[in-house]
Each structure stands twice: as structure tokens, then as C-alpha cells.
Amino acid sequence: MMKRKHLDEISWEDFNNLSLEEKAPYLVQANGRPFHTLFAQQFDREQLDRLCDLATRIRRISKHREGVKFLGDLLCHKRAMLYFSQPSSRTFLSFYAACQILGFRIAEVRDPSISSEMKGESREDSIRTFSSYFDMIIMRSPLQGLAEKMAWLLSNTNRPLPIINAGSGKDQHPTQALLDIYTLVLSFEKRGGLANKHILFCGDLARGRTVRSLALLLTNYSNISMTFAAPDQLQIGKDILEQLDNAGVKYELTSNFKDAIPQADAVYMTRIQDEWDTKPGESSHIDLTQYSFTGDDLKRLPMYSIIMHPLPRRTEIDTACDNDPRAMYWRQMRNGMWIRSALIATNFGRDDEITQYYMKNLK
Amino acid sequence: MMKRKHLDEISWEDFNNLSLEEKAPYLVQANGRPFHTLFAQQFDREQLDRLCDLATRIRRISKHREGVKFLGDLLCHKRAMLYFSQPSSRTFLSFYAACQILGFRIAEVRDPSISSEMKGESREDSIRTFSSYFDMIIMRSPLQGLAEKMAWLLSNTNRPLPIINAGSGKDQHPTQALLDIYTLVLSFEKRGGLANKHILFCGDLARGRTVRSLALLLTNYSNISMTFAAPDQLQIGKDILEQLDNAGVKYELTSNFKDAIPQADAVYMTRIQDEWDTKPGESSHIDLTQYSFTGDDLKRLPMYSIIMHPLPRRTEIDTACDNDPRAMYWRQMRNGMWIRSALIATNFGRDDEITQYYMKNLK
């Protein structure tokens, strides 16, 4: 169990200078479970297992009208603020639904131009304002580190409340990594779990924060191996490979995606992240024709393997694959709702209650 | 009772090529009641009667605090998505309120520019995404046929859910037609019902989808007659008149609105739809002075007749008429909330429960 340190006993500068590993203990509750959710690497294996188990329980409880009511009563006395100053609908709606499942009253600030920022207020003041009226803040912002700053700042007031980072710049998107892990765990439930599986990543691996976070989180599971398939310019970063080396993970780099498919237990497709181009049109010169999954590729894919994609997609996966049972991307998205519900319920200490309900009524 | 056909047993191309009449059976549940709501002509007389009766029950139940709670509990375990990519406040709020009455948890996407469409996602993928988190989609879009496409698409996944078309281009706006019918039925309740009544339509009849849908739906009632009062350029389309001929409905065309008022049981005013002008300012040359309802016209209108308007209005009805008991347009709008509640409750199979509550407590 992760031993808790206290955010109100460290200055912002000192905290900010810590490594992610050193920051992690500041984000947990006394019982070792997550309080703030800021970056993917804060989760250890024990926390991941707990969250995945809880997500499954919530999902199953939700199949029954009485179960939905039980869940909807858990946090109906709490109010959540969704502060999304960066475009998003998928993540926004997934969090929205997760909050609704747990009964939260929700308010949102989506377009910063309609907020008081135009009156010259600092962003910190704005968010502290929102915190006055709410019991949790889920935030997405183009500003790297803002979520961390707010978590620290609010932990130093008399109303500390959980902050969830719903995506910050090209940096971190921890709940996306959680839903990817949950989808893998769920898909391999009857195949001995995630251990020993081979994951094939394909696409813009250089700039996709999703792949970067997921690759690192997978080091929590034993004997995972990975292939990274991408054109040279978009190949995965050396910093990630270094961390995989340190963790003893076997991996391979290739520019031949198609040949790697038959060995994959999971194929993780990603789209080109051209919003991060440093020059307009920079990535449009890259030939991506060999980095998409077509109807033909279904024949190359083993019978129990799965296809994932964080969505939105462009042409990386042919719509002809959509109804194949191995196409996991729609369910993957729905899993985001369950794992986020599990995370939030845990932040508020309601995980045990859910487990007890599940054991009593559905086991 | 309409016999059900199955949307997952027909290809999109085949379905898309059917006539509206042929499409209708694909939109119902096993018990013949509406599941998807896509176009006004899908409703037969039996369905219309049921919906109007149910709307009245919901309206009466809502007068009591306990009744409001009963209704608010019916679908509180469900989540509704309002996807409005076209400006609207009236229709949006009316659906919003209808969902609230039935207890839904609601989320909305209003401005497509803040959604993932900007990342190159297809609209179909976007809406399928939203469907992952919700149990019903109410959608308004400038794209003709999008609601039909989505209804078909989602019926071919493992999470079919009701789609309601809240307005598509200049084409269909089925729930507007329902609320118009309901307002007429309600207004003539003590005058022998809608049969044998004379309806006077006035304004931009060429382009107002409201009038076009309503005129056709009225063929479900016996011996309705109609007058269409409009300047030549804005007169009702030949396609509609042909269908009225086929249904044996008596009608008259005129450019003299004022003289037609004394014969009307209902006067249905509409505004000029200049947003559909093909050239800027095209309709500004049309003299509309004789096509508005003034305080003076109140004297010409029979004592038990009514004035309707789908709103928003510009100058078609003088505000001096607003407090006349025959002015039905504000109540008409509120009726939209009731009939939409009735429709949604029916989509989810809760109509019988409401009727039972009504019979037990309010009859």
C-alpha cells in the first residue's frame, strides 16, 4: 500500500521539482487509494487491480434498475465541476456519464471566454472560485501542469477536494490510460489475464500521449512484450524505451505493421496527431497507407486477439471492421465510463460499499 | 396495430430507398408503439390518439407534487443525450424539460466545433460515441437524413437505442407536428374533437416544414378541410396538395387571408422562412402586410376558434392578441413539453404504468 505524504506540508516549488515517482505518495488517501488523479504513472499494480475490479462491479450492478438506483444514491449529496477549457466531447461525456452514474449534481465550464477570465482574473483564482461551490473538479486544459498546481493549491486551503486531470496538453491523460488497461484486463480475463501478452502499437507513437502512458503502465504486469509499428518520423520516443528497458520489458520497433499483426494479442491503433505539427502540413507528407487496419487484416489477426483505438479515428481502421467481435474500440470507450466511475467512487471512499452491495446481490 | 419490421434485417441502402410509408413499420416496437421518431408521417391514428391521451395524463399528474415525483422516478435510471448541432432554444428546452419530467439524467452537445469532429472524425462515429454513454439520442441537425442513418446504424449494433429527430434541415420536424395535433385535439375536446374542423394556414407555406407535416398528419382525422392563405410565391407545394387529394381532403388556396378568418376553427400563422432564401434578400420583396393577424382580426374570429403559431414570431401576430383566450400559441408551446414526455415514455415502454397511476389516483 502506498504510504501517504501530505500536500500541505510541502511548498509548490518543492513539489513541482519532484519526479513523478516521488509525487505519487502525495496523491493518495490515508488508506493508500487515489485522492487526486494527475498522471498515469501514479498508479501501482494494487491500485490498478482494485480499480478494474470495482469498474466491473459497477458495470454489472448497472444492469439492474435497483442497482442503478443504489449507485445513483451514493454521491447524490455531492457536486462535481467539469472545467474543460480545451475541446473534447468524448472525454467530457464519459466523465459526465460517470458522475451521473454515481448521482453527482454536475456543472460545467467549457468555454473560458464566457468566464471571468476576461475580467483579468488569474486561472488559479477562477478554479479556486469553482471549488467554492463544488466537491470535486475534473479539468482539461492546454496548460501543462495546471491540474497539479490546483491540486496543491486546494490542498492548502480549508476545502481540499479531489482534482482529476482529464487531459493536459500533449502531456498526460491518466484516465485514458486507465480505460485502456481496463479494456485489456477485461478482454484477457478468460485467457489468463494480461500477463505474457503481446501488444502491437501502430500509428503516431511519437506524439500520442495515450500510447506513451499505456506503455509505461503496462510495466506493472509481468512479462508483457510490445511492438511499436510506425514510420521513422513517428516512432516512439527514446525516453519511453529507456523506461521499458529499466523495467525489463521486451520490445521491438518496426516500420512493417502488417507483418506484426499475426503475433499480436492486442493491436492498438492511433491516429496521426497533426494538431501538434510544428509547421502547418508537416505530417501530411508522411505516407501512412501501410499503417491502417483494413478488412483484409482481419484475416491476419488471431481469433482471440483484439483491436483497440482511443478514438476519434480517421482512416486508421476501416469501418468494415466495426462489427467484428474482435473490434473492441466501441466497448473500450464505454469502459472509460466504468473505470472513471470506479475512480471517482474510490476518491470519495465509496468503493467498499459498492463491493459489499455487489457481493450481497450479484455474486 | 402497426406490424413491426426489423432494422437489422435490411441494409442501409435498401432502407433508405423505401417510401416513408414503407419505412414506418421499421420504427415501431413489438407492441406497435413508436421506438424511433424520424418523420411525422410514421404516426397512424391509433398512435396519435394514444400519445395525446398520455400527454394529457402526464399533464394532469404533474399538477401534484406526488405526481411529479412518480413521473420523475420512471426513467431516472436512464441517460439522455441532446445532440443539437443546429441553433434552437425552444425545441431544445422543450425536450430538456420533457426529459427532466421523466427523471432522465441529461447531457448535451450543442456546438459541434467543441466536439471531436474537428479532429477529423465522421459524424456517424461521433454519434455512435455518444450512444456509448447514453440510452436515447435526441438530435437536431442541418443534415437531411442523418437521424434515419443513425437509427439504422445503432439498430445494427448491440446497443440499439431510440433516436428522436428534433428537426432535420428544412425537411422533417416530427415532434412539432405532434404538438400541433395535440393542441388541436385538446382545443376541440369539448367541441366534438378534431373531425369536421376547418383549418386556415397562413404565411410561408412553401417552405415551412411545420405546415407541410401538419397538413399531412391531419389526413388521419375525418372530414378535415383546409384553406391555405399565402402570396403566390409562398403558397403550399403541389406535392402536399396531391397527397391531400389522394386522402380525399377538401382544401382551397387563396391570397386573401382576412376574408378566410370567419370560417376558420383554427388559424395557423407562420413566419417567413427567409433563412432558406436561395438569394440574400429574396423574400424581402414579398408584400406580407395582409398575412398577419392583428387586434382587429380578433373581431372576425369566431368565439370558439383558436390562433396557433409554431413560434418564434416576428410580426405575424400582434402582441395585442396575446391575452385573448383564443390565443393558443403559448399553451401550444407548453403542449410540446407534454407530448414529448408522452412520446419518450412510450419509447421506453412506460406508458401503461402512467395510465395505471392516472386511473388510480386522478380519474
Place this chain on the structure above:
Amino acid sequence: MMKRKHLDEISWEDFNNLSLEEKAPYLVQANGRPFHTLFAQQFDREQLDRLCDLATRIRRISKHREGVKFLGDLLCHKRAMLYFSQPSSRTFLSFYAACQILGFRIAEVRDPSISSEMKGESREDSIRTFSSYFDMIIMRSPLQGLAEKMAWLLSNTNRPLPIINAGSGKDQHPTQALLDIYTLVLSFEKRGGLANKHILFCGDLARGRTVRSLALLLTNYSNISMTFAAPDQLQIGKDILEQLDNAGVKYELTSNFKDAIPQADAVYMTRIQDEWDTKPGESSHIDLTQYSFTGDDLKRLPMYSIIMHPLPRRTEIDTACDNDPRAMYWRQMRNGMWIRSALIATNFGRDDEITQYYMKNLK
């Protein structure tokens, strides 16, 4: 107790020509409690005391899960419309949270460009539309007098409903004044109440509606004295001083803010309201360096005095003051949520029920 007059027995023109004092009796219910909330001066001392007491009860009840549920059940059968056609996040979210506390179902119209106004509808018609679906309207608009007009208009229909002015132009913002009063009352609870206290106002006193309203409301309390510290161009208006004279309030004007601090029981800081500049950059020439509260000023401030600010702030208060126990501005903002809850509960006649619950369970 204020004796009620009836808005449907007076024409709009006659009502509009009354003084605020003469208008007040038209805004109350039969029991003398507020129904519409349009301007700060409508509240008499009895009403203020009742609202402050109720706010405190709601705040205390909210500390218990069962209490939150009790409150959330009070008006869960009602729907509130937040019509904010002027940018705001603080006031918006505070009202949003207040409505959520009382269980309201909420809908919002924030950006008038996505409403039907673009189809040529009058604002009165728009708001009357919204009123069809809702049971209360909370509105913020740049149009002076719009809230009054709507209150009058809706009281002359068969669906009168409470209107709350959440800020109209540079004119009125009555609930801001209420939350300021509540913060003062609360802060001086153990120091003999608000009577005999000295309030120091600083900043843009000419154009800040907050200070203008609050100064007048304070005349309801005995023996309050005030100092207005501002550069000449931004000094408080003669109209306000005249009313203070009439009420027998002692006050002083100064351009020396710092020297006034040691005498203050409350220091009320405000930001420069340059959005009301008549020429661009007009106020940028004013030297404001001496009109901000710094860390050094904490030493000058008596131990039991408080610092207030309506927020958003720019540089008027150094963030170094934020964690001082006398810094009341964050709590002040949160108080807005409690007093607004109290106001709305009172509008709907639920105040006694809350008091009974409080007496039974928390006294």
C-alpha cells in the same frame, strides 16, 4: 411586514415610473416575503434578517448527508431556467449550485446567438417561451430593466413565476448585495452584530454596482459608519451620498486608503470596472498603486477585522493575504451559494419547513 400589491393590477408604464421604494411592495408574496428579486433596495431589515438566518440554517444542515438529502428533496419537483446572456461564471455557478442544493432540475441558455433571437424573435417572447417550461427564471442581461419587465409581463399571464435578477447592466445585482450583507452579519456574529461597525470601501466606487447597492442596504443596520477610499475620478456617486445623508449615516471620503485601514471593521476592496470605460483605455491613466491591499497591510488591519472582495480580483489584493484568517473573500463567495439558496427557498415558500427541520435536528 411589507404589504403586498399586485403586479397584474398596474400597467407596465405606471409600474416602470414608480420609485424603487414604491415598487418594492409589488415584489412580495402575501406573507411579506420576497417573490421576485429585482433590486437590492427592495429588502427591508426584517427580510434581510430572515434570509441571513435561513442561509445559516441551510449551511449547517448541508454538513450532514441526511440534511443534504432533506434539502435536495424540497424543490425537486421544480425546474429552474438560468438565462445568462452576459458573461459570468461566478454568479452563474453560484446560482447553479444553490438550485442544486434545493433539488431543482436546471436548464440554461447562455449564448443568445444559439437561441431563436436570430430568427427575429423579441427578447420578451424568448423569455416568455422559456417560462413555459420552467418554474423560475434567474436572468442576467446587459439590458437595464429587462428583469423588471419580465416580472411584470409574467405576472400578467396565467403562469406567474419568480424572476431573479442576477445582474443587469451596470445597474443592479441584488443577490451580490445580499451575500455581502450575509458575510458581514456572519463575520460579526460574535462581535455584537453588524450595528456600530465601520466599513472601508476601496477602489472603483463610481462604477461598481456592488458597492453602491451594499452601501444603501447597510442603512438598514443601526449606527454603521463608512469610509470611501478612491482616487477622485472613481469616488462614490453623489446620489448614494445623498441617500446616506437622508438615512443619517456617517461617512467620510478620502484618497488615502492606507491610513484608513486601522479604523476598519471590514475592508471592502473592488477592482477597476474598465469594461464601463466610455473611451478605450480611459481608466488606464489612473494611478491605482495606493488602492490595493498588500501583505504589509495585514499588519495595519485590526485582529478581528475582515477583508472582502466581490471577485474577480486583479491586483487589488495580494495573493499573500489569501491564507490569512481575516481574508474573507473566498468564504464570501461561498456565502453567495447559501444566501441564494435561502432566497430561492423563500420565493417558493419552503423557509418554514427548513427552519423546522433545523430546530428539530440541529439545534
